[in-house]
Amino acid sequence: MASVIKSIAFKNFYNFYGDFENNTFTFSEGLNIINADNGMGKSKMYNGFLWIIKDMVYDSDLREPDGVVHSAIKIASEKAKNTDEVVDFGVRLVFEDDRKEYTITKSIKLTKDYASEIGWKVSLPRTDVLELDLLTHNSAIVYDLARQEEIIKVRLLSATMQPYSLLQGEAIDNIVDLTDSSNLASTVEALTDLSELKIIEKTCKTLYSGADKDLSTKQKACAQNKKGFDDAQAEKANILKQIKGSEESIELYKKELQQATEEADKYKGILANTEKRVEYREKLIALRTQLGKKEKELESLLSSINDNLFAKNPLPWLLYGTEGYVDAFIEKRGKYTEAMLAKKVLANPEALLASILPEGSPDDASLSKMLDECRCFVCNRPFTKDDEHYKHVEMLRNRSLKKPTTDDAKFKAFFGDIQKAVSPYMTVDTIFASIANSIKTQKAIENEIKTIHEQINTTLTEFKNYGGSENEDSGISDENILSAYDKALNAINLNQGYLTSATNQVIKLKEDLKACDKKLSEYGGAAVPQSYRDLKEIIEDAQIAFDRTKQRIYDEVIATLEKKSNEFYQKLTAGNNVDGGKLSFSKTSYDSIQLKVYNEAGGELTGASEGFQRMKKIAVLMAIISSKFGGGKFEYPFIADAPFSAFGKNFINNFFDTVPTVFKQCIIMIKDLYDVNSPQRISEDGQEILEKMKNGELPGTFYVLTVPEVGDPVNMITNIHSYKK
Amino acid sequence: MNSQEFRQEIDIKRPRYLAKYYPLMETISNKGTTGGGDYIKFGPFFQTYMYAFMIGYHLGECNQIAGSGETKDFAPLNHWKPSEMVDYILMLIFSESEDKLGFSWEELESMNDDECKAAVSTIVRRIEGYANTGLNYIQDKFNNEKDEFRSPQVFINFLRDVVDDKVQ
Numbered sequence: 024m025a026s027v028i029k030s031i032a033f034k035n036f037y038n039f040y041g042d043f044e045n046n047t048f049t050f051s052e053g054l055n056i057i058n059a060d061n062g063m064g065k066s067k068m069y070n071g072f073l074w075i076i077k078d079m080v081y082d083s084d085l086r087e088p089d090g091v092v093h094s095a096i097k098i099a100s101e102k103a104k105n106t107d108e109v110v111d112f113g114v115r116l117v118f119e120d121d122r123k124e125y126t127i128t129k130s131i132k133l134t135k136d137y138a139s140e141i142g143w144k145v146s147l148p149r150t151d152v153l154e155l156d157l158l159t160h161n162s163a164i165v166y167d168l169a170r171q172e173e174i175i176k177v178r179l180l181s182a183t184m185q186p187y188s189l190l191q192g193e194a195i196d197n198i199v200d201l202t203d204s205s206n207l208a209s210t211v212e213a214l215t216d217l218s219e220l221k222i223i224e225k226t227c228k229t230l231y232s233g234a235d236k237d238l239s240t241k242q243k244a245c246a247q248n249k250k251g252f253d254d255a256q257a258e259k260a261n262i263l264k265q266i267k268g269s270e271e272s273i274e275l276y277k278k279e280l281q282q283a284t285e286e287a288d289k290y291k292g293i294l295a296n297t298e299k300r301v302e303y304r305e306k307l308i309a310l311r312t313q314l315g316k317k318e319k320e321l322e323s324l325l326s327s328i329n330d331n332l333f334a335k336n337p338l339p340w341l342l343y344g345t346e347g348y349v350d351a352f353i354e355k356r357g358k359y360t361e362a363m364l365a366k367k368v369l370a371n372p373e374a375l376l377a378s379i380l381p382e383g384s385p386d387d388a389s390l391s392k393m394l395d396e397c398r399c400f401v402c403n404r405p406f407t408k409d410d411e412h413y414k415h416v417e418m419l420r421n422r423s424l425k426k427p428t429t430d431d432a433k434f435k436a437f438f439g440d441i442q443k444a445v446s447p448y449m450t451v452d453t454i455f456a457s458i459a460n461s462i463k464t465q466k467a468i469e470n471e472i473k474t475i476h477e478q479i480n481t482t483l484t485e486f487k488n489y490g491g492s493e494n495e496d497s498g499i500s501d502e503n504i505l506s507a508y509d510k511a512l513n514a515i516n517l518n519q520g521y522l523t524s525a526t527n528q529v530i531k532l533k534e535d536l537k538a539c540d541k542k543l544s545e546y547g548g549a550a551v552p553q554s555y556r557d558l559k560e561i562i563e564d565a566q567i568a569f570d571r572t573k574q575r576i577y578d579e580v581i582a583t584l585e586k587k588s589n590e591f592y593q594k595l596t597a598g599n600n601v602d603g604g605k606l607s608f609s610k611t612s613y614d615s616i617q618l619k620v621y622n623e624a625g626g627e628l629t630g631a632s633e634g635f636q637r638m639k640k641i642a643v644l645m646a647i648i649s650s651k652f653g654g655g656k657f658e659y660p661f662i663a664d665a666p667f668s669a670f671g672k673n674f675i676n677n678f679f680d681t682v683p684t685v686f687k688q689c690i691i692m693i694k695d696l697y698d699v700n701s702p703q704r705i706s707e708d709g710q711e712i713l714e715k716m717k718n719g720e721l722p723g724t725f726y727v728l729t730v731p732e733v734g735d736p737v738n739m740i741t742n743i744h745s746y747k748k
Numbered sequence: 749m750n751s752q753e754f755r756q757e758i759d760i761k762r763p764r765y766l767a768k769y770y771p772l773m774e775t776i777s778n779k780g781t782t783g784g785g786d787y788i789k790f791g792p793f794f795q796t797y798m799y800a801f802m803i804g805y806h807l808g809e810c811n812q813i814a815g816s817g818e819t820k821d822f823a824p825l826n827h828w829k830p831s832e833m834v835d836y837i838l839m840l841i842f843s844e845s846e847d848k849l850g851f852s853w854e855e856l857e858s859m860n861d862d863e864c865k866a867a868v869s870t871i872v873r874r875i876e877g878y879a880n881t882g883l884n885y886i887q888d889k890f891n892n893e894k895d896e897f898r899s900p901q902v903f904i905n906f907l908r909d910v911v912d913d914k915v916q
Contacts (some may be wrong), residue, residue: 326900342798343911344914355842355843434853435751445839
C-alpha cells in the first residue's frame with residue numbers, strides 16, 4: 024500500500040467560506056507547502072485532515088482535541104452562519120492507493136434553531152466514501168461502515184503510523200517519546216517485524232515442552248526403578264516451578280528497573296536545568312502579573328465606555344454629532360427676546376417716548392449733581408429739597424431709568440436656565456477624537472495582552488523544555504526532585520541486584536534441571552528410543568537459533584537506527600555552530616532501547632536546547648521511517664502543522680532538503696516562509712523552494728493563504744493562492 | 749404660570765414608553781447602577797431612555813405613542829441624571845419649529861395655566877415620540893443583529909451609525 028493524497032477541499036469550514044470547489048488544494052507526491060501567517064487558516068486546514076482521519080479537531084482555545092459534533096458551531100464558517108439559516112459544512116479528501124482512488128467526504132449540517140441555547144440544531148456527522156477503480160474507471164459508493172473504516176484507518180493512514188504521520192504544534196515533542204525506552208523498543212519491533220520472530224520463538228517453546236513431555240512419558244514406561252524415576256520427576260517439576268517463579272520475578276525486576284531508570288533520567292534532566300527553570304518560572308510569574316494588570320485595565324476601560332455617554336468631563340459622548348444645536352437654541356432665544364421687547368414697546372409706546380429727553384438736556388450725572396447741590400444748572404437758580412423744582416429735576420433724572428425692558432417676559436428665566444445648563448455643550452467637536460482615542464487605547468491594550476499571551480506561551484514552552492510542570496507555579500521544589508532522583512537511583516541499585524540474583528538463580532536451576540534430566544535418562548535406560556531424545560534436542564537447538572537470530576536482527580536494527588539517526592541528525596543540524604552531539608542507541612538490561620546524546624569527548628549531553636531536542640526527535644523519526652523499508656520512502660503521507668520557528672532558519676532549510684528523501688509525500692503548513700512585505704507573501708527561502716519546484720528539481724506544490732487586510736473576525740474568509748500546482 | 753412653575757410642571761412628568769420595550773429596557777439597563785462587567789448594560793432606565801431619545805432625534809422621527817398602547821413609565825424628569833442632559837433634551841424640543849411644537853415661545857407668554865399645562869404635555873409627548881423611535885431602532889438591532897451587542901462599543905456604534913447616516 025502506498026497512499027498519496029490528491030486533494031483536500033473545504034466547505035464553509037472555519038474561514039474557508041463557500042463550496043468545496045472554491046476551497047480546494049490539489050497535492051502531488053513530494054513536498055506540498057501551505058505558507059501562511061498566524062490566524063490565516065493553517066491550523067484550521069490541519070483540522071480538516073484530523074476530521075477525516077481521526078473524527079476530531081484540535082481546539083486552539085482549549086488546546087486539546089475535541090469531537091467534531093461538540094465543536095460544530097466553532098467549525099462552521101462565521102460568514103455562512105451570519106447569512107444562512109442552514110449551514111452545510113465539511114471536508115473532502117481524495118487519495119490514491121493501489122490502483123484505486125477514494126473520495127471521502129465528512130460533513131455536518133447546522134439548522135437555525137432560535138429555541139436552542141446555542142442557536143443551532145446540529146445534525147449527526149455524515150461520512151460518504153466513493154471508490155474509483157483507476158484501471159476500469161468503475162466507481163462505487165461504499166456504504167458499509169466497516170469498509171469505510173478500513174479505507175480511512177488502514178488504506179489512507181494506518182493507526183500505528185498516525186503518531187509519525189500527523190504532527191501538530193507541540194505534538195512534535197511527543198512524536199517520539201524518547202524518555203520512554205520501551206516505547207522506542209516497541210516502535211522498533213513494530214517497524215522491523217521482530218514480532219514474527221517472537222511468535223516462532225513461542226511456538227518452539229511449546230514444541231519443546233511437548234517433546235520433553237513425550238520423552239518423559241517414554242522414560243517412565245521403560246524405567247526399571249519406578250520410585251527413583253518418580254522422585255527424579257518430582258524434583259524436575261519442582262525445579263521447573265522454581266525457574267518459572269524466578270523468571271516471573273525477573274520480569275517484575277526488569278519492569279521496576281526500567282521504571283526507576285526512566286525516573287532517574289527524567290529527574291537528572293530536570294536537575295540539569297534547575298537554573299533555567301528558575302529563570303523561566305520567575306519570567307512567567309512576572310508576565311502573568313503584567314497580564315493581570317493589563318486585563319484589569321482593559322476591563323476598567325470597557326466597563327467605563329458606556330459611562331462616557333453621560334460623563335460631564337470632558338464632554339458626554341451622547342452629544343456626538345450635535346454640533347450647532349446649542350447655537351440654534353441661543354439664536355432662537357435671541358429672537359424671542361427681541362420679539363418680547365418689540366411687543367412691550369408696541370403695547371406702551373408713550374413710555375418709550377417719555378424716556379427720551381430733548382437735545383441739549385443735562386445728562387443723568389448732571390441731574391444727580393443738581394439734586395445734590397439743590398441748584399438748576401440750566402437757569403442757575405437754587406431750589407430747596409422737596410419743593411416743586413427739586414421734584415421736577417428728580418423726575419427728569421428717574422426718567423432714563425424707566426427704559427422699556429423684557430423683565431416682564433414670563434419665561435425669560437426658564438429659557439435662560441436651559442441656556443446656562445447647556446452652554447458647556449456648545450463645542451462638541453472634540454467628542455469624535457475622544458471616542459477615537461478610547462478605541463485606540465482599547466486596541467493598544469488588547470494588542471499588549473495578545474503579546475503577553477504569546478510571551479507566556481513561549482516562556483511556558485521553554486519552561487517545560489527545561490523540566491517545568493504546567494500544573495505548578497513554584498514547581499516541584501528542587502529538593503523534592505533531588506529526593507525523587509535519589510529514590511530512583513536506590514531503586515535502580517536494588518532492582519539491579521535482585522535481577523542479577525534472580526538471573527544467577529535461573530542459571531543454577533537450569534544446571535540442576537540438566538542434572539535431573541540426566542538422572543531421568545539413566546532411569547529410562549537404553550530401552551527409550553533415540554528419536555525421542557533427538558526431537559527434543561533439535562527443537563532446543565532451533566529455539567536457541569531463533570533467539571540468536573532475533574538478537575542479531577535486533578542488534579542490526581539498533582545499529583542501523585543509530586547510524587541513520589546520526590546521518591539525519593547531521594543533515595538537520597548542518598551549519599549550526601553549536602555541537603549537537605552524537606546519538607547513541609543501547610540495549611538495556613530490561614529489554615528496552617535507550618537513546619543518549621554524547622559529545623565528542625564521550626560525555627553525556629543533557630538539557631540541550633529546544634531546537635536540538637526537536638531535531639533529535641525528528642532525526643530518530645526519519646531513521647525509524649526509512650529503516651522500515653530499507654531506505655525506501657515512507658508509504659504514508661506526512662502531514663505537519665508544526666512550529667518550526669523554534670528550530671531556527673538553518674534547520675528549516677535543512678528540514679526541507681531532507682524531508683522529501685524520507686517521505687513519499689509531505690504536506691506542510693508553515694508560517695516561517697511567509698513574508699508580509701513580499702508581493703507574493705513568500706520569504707526569500709520560500710522563493711528558493713518555489714523556484715526549485717518550478718524548475719522541476721523538487722516535486723511538489725506551493726500555496727499561500729491570505730485574509731483581507733482589514734480583518735473582520737466575524738466574516739473573515741481565507742483566500743487561497745496557488746503558485747505551483 | 750411663571751418660569752419656575754412651568755419648569756416644575758415639566759420636572760414632575762414621567763415620560764412613558766411602550767410596554768413592549770420593557771424587556772429591552774430591562775436587558776440593557778442596570779437599574780440604578782452604572783458600569784459593571786456586562787457591556788451590553790450601560791446605565792439606569794432614564795439613561796437608556798435619554799440614549800434612545802438621542803437616537804430617535806438623530807433619526808428625525810417623532811413617533812408619538814398612540815393613546816391606546818400599553819405603556820410604562822419610571823422616574824420623573826427631575827430625578828434623571830445628569831440633569832444637564834434633561835436641559836439638553838428640553839433645549840432640543842424647544843428648538844423645534846412652531847409647526848412641530850404646536851406653539852411658539854411668544855405664544856407661551858400669553859398662555860393661562862391650563863394652556864401652559866397642555867404645552868408641557870406636548871413637550872413630553874415629543875420627548876416620548878423620539879425615545880419611541882430610538883427604542884424601536886435598538887429593539888430591531890437586538891432582534892436582528894444580536895452579535896453587535898457583544899461589542900463593548902455597541903451603543904457608541906449605533907450612535908455613530910445614525911449620526912453618520914444623517915450626514916450622508
